[in-house]
Amino acid sequence: MSEIGRSPVRKEYPRFHDLSPSQRLLCTFVLLTLGLGYLFAMILIWETHVGLDGKPGLSPKDIMIAYRGDISTRLELALKGPMADKIDESSRARIFHWIEEGGQEAAYQSAIKPILEERCVFCHNESNPHIPNLTTFDGVKKTAVKSTGVSIGTLVRVSHIHLFGLTFIFGLTGAIFSLTYVKIWIKRVLITTPFIAIYLDIGSWWITKVSEPFAYVVIIGGALMGVSFAAQFFISLRHMWFYRVKDDRASEYY
Secondary structure (H helix, E strand, C coil): CCCCCCCCCCCCCCCHHHCCHHHHHHHHHHHHHHHHHHHHHHHHHHHHHCCCCCCCCCCHHHHHHHHHCEEEEHHHHHHHCCCHHHCCHHHHHHHHHHHHCCCCHHHHHHHHHHHHHHHCCCCCCCCCCCCCCCCCHHHHHHHCCEECCCCHHHHHHHHHHHHHHHHHHHHHHHHHHCCCCCCHHHHHHHHHHHHHHHHHHHHHHHHHCCCCCHHHHHHHHHHHHHHHHHHHHHHHHHHHHCCCCCHHHHHHHC
16 A cells, blocks of 8 residues: 555653653752752842842843943942941941042051951952952042943853753753653743743843843743743652643644
């Protein structure tokens, strides 16, 4: 009989019921560890971006300031945002006034240096090259100039780290999620969405430096990424251990 006109044979791919208990345990702990890492990544974003506009909560203005810069200095942004709870309000007001008056060394020695020595230099010293050194006037002065946001060099470094790291993360979660029993169109959407979100998120970091509205795209990209991760995480765990597919519906999932 001629092969023309015959319906193609549907190939069945592996699903969770094809895995051994050891393989399912491996998938489970990979997901749990990635989930914990994702949670800490969200906390880090909150700690480094929230309040940069001087207001509580994370807003598009915070994102814009982080990447594009602001009329405020780096020191002001830190004291309005992630470091706001490290120095009392009156001391912060004195520092802001000193910056507005031009950041003169004489005023620094008499009014600002004692505050920084008491509150800041325990962490902000020469022992950590990745944060500003606030033990000297020159070091403090560098932070008291207008903020220009993230530098191009830093964007290049952070972008390539995130592109490599997120590819591994969603490659692993996507491979595990592909073993679930959800319908094929849902599976394709949830596997593809985080990668589109990565392009939106990281690409908008760069564009935000020249176009403020793209701060909203950064938030949209991050939200899509988080929703996709959560969906893959919880659906995979449920289908791995608690879901039993009926034989008469099995063809829906291939």
